[in-house]
Amino acid sequence: MTTDINSVCTYCGVGCDITAVVHNNKITKIYAQSDGYVSRGKLCIKGKYGFDFVDSPNRIRTPRIKKSFIEKNFDALPTELKARSKRLIPLDDIWYESNYEFATSLVAWKLDVLKQQYGRYSFCATGGARTSCESGWMLQKFTRETMESPHIDNCARVCHSPSLKGLKTTIGEGAATNPYDDIFKSEFLLVIGSNTTDAHPIVANRMIEASRDKIVDIAVIDVREIHLGKFAKYNAVIPYEANLLVLNMMAYVILSENLYNTRFINTRCKGFEEYKNSILNDEFANPKFFEKLKGYEDLAQLIPVIAREYATKRSMIFWGLGISEHIDGSKAVMAIANLALMTGNIGQTGAGLMPLRGQNNVQGTCDVGCLPYYAPDYQTPQEIGLMTPDLINAMLDGEIKSMYIMGEDIAHIHPNQNKINKALDNLEFIVTQELFMNEIANKSDIVFGVKSAYEKTGVYVNAMRRLHLSQPLVECDLPDDWEVLRDIENKLKGDFLYESSEQVWDAVRADVSRYKGASYMKLSKHRSKGMQWPIDKDDTPILHLDDFRTDDGLGNLTYNSYILRGQIKEILDNCESLKNHFYLTSGRVLVHYNNSAQTKESPRLNEKHPNDILLVSIDDQDKFTSSKVVLKTQYGQSAPLEIKFSKSIKTGTMFTSFHHAKSKINYIFGDEADELTKTARFKSLKVEVSSDEC
């Protein structure tokens, strides 16, 4: 029997509506309805072809227990578990296969033992951005209430935490302000630190269409030439770590040329005079600074042109990890918000702030409280927990003893992998819920295979605050993420009495005011369009129409100065960079998603990018004698990477993706991170290039 089932794409934060053609419980095709609200009838290659992972023979179908875990714990096991552990069936040299009931009993026993022995702060958990809101909410509840530990985090730590921090500080709400379709109601789009065509392709489609139809002009600001630049009126290729510098310069132009919106500032903002004085007296804020920066002199003229157009038109700003993954990521987001506040480009149709969130449910995971400093609904938790980089240090110090991981490959996507591996090796117990045996699953003591997003019911929140109720495309007898947590909790306490996703969701709604009116019934009625939070009777497509979500309702102009460093300092100091030293930025390519767990299992995607490639400027070709190189830093080294010379890369700089664990890209990044949220500085790294080990 063949049926068409509507749901939502499992990959990026764009959150496209999809329709799956399902034949005999197998997905045979995925497409978008021509009137799809997010997709507008088109999906990117991941949405279209990235479904083979569902039937992959590599899926984890039964719980796995490491043999070494049983050996180490055998004597301490209670009699019943001891007897049952003797009947475990070996899967290979490393793992036993287990039935679900025994695996959950074993986890409950070990977590309890460790809590008794080391105390409640010895437990931590991370994950949730790849699964539903129901499961994310359950993970933080399990951590805070069952394990009584404040240490809960999610992978926003390595992506958009600075966007949340920067927007919360300035406008009181860490989320996109408008729907994507406002691109067609805007006049000017500033895209900074976002390779939109690769990372958020269906949003990029709108930008390109609006530009071609002469509805909007686009300015692209990035450290390299990106595809979207072909459709832009202005392309500014800026030095590494110059986001805050450039954004403050835009503010300087707007202030010094009186292009700001006095009425909006007087009625909706505070702190303007202090902010204005600070910028106008900042030695780095005048765009003329670029006149003395060799190779970037054109920016002295170009930045003011972009600033004028932004200030005088109905404008939106889009940004991605190119903004957040820096030591001043949160401050750069504040600088972005300042531009909108000064010019009144917020709180109206076609004008706003659009952080392009990465994972399919990273917005939802933050909303439901998978953060150490926010309980559900961004409430202050009873106790503030540690952020992941601090958890890693606490593991090394022996303070954290156990970790629960739900769909986040901390042994691949986080920086400083030599350190992380050492920290994970120091733990007494790791439990992971995953689809495939990735790096962290392989390091775990017990692994649960769980339903994928295409096999379950649940709510996902996309990058424009849109809630989508997904429904299963195929049947699957694996447990949902939240069910594993419930079943373990039931062996510890017995408070989680949920029988269905809907029951969990109703409990989530009682906790998260933004979702209050979004019952399953209402969400299923609006399945194709979705609803944007806050949702009561109706939804809220545009935020901040009358006031901001700060305590006093006012926008808070928040000045931060740029600190001279890195590549810019080296150019100013006339440092002759050593021939084999380069500045590297890392990012995604279109066909893969993050640690490529699912895309690698979809041959039509993986064959297009089976390895991570190092893009090098064509102008630096003579510096290379071999087709492969190893990148080195004080923290570690990559595997040999194949080089591709490119005209889009500026001399002295490089780009690589990090999708394949075997490339070991994240072994070369260190602890340098956003100073307010500890989000790693993945977008700027000085590397030494070596061909000796290739």
Ligand code: SF4
């Ligand atoms: S843009 Fe994102 S959500 Fe849309 S189809 Fe592609 S991966 Fe899926």
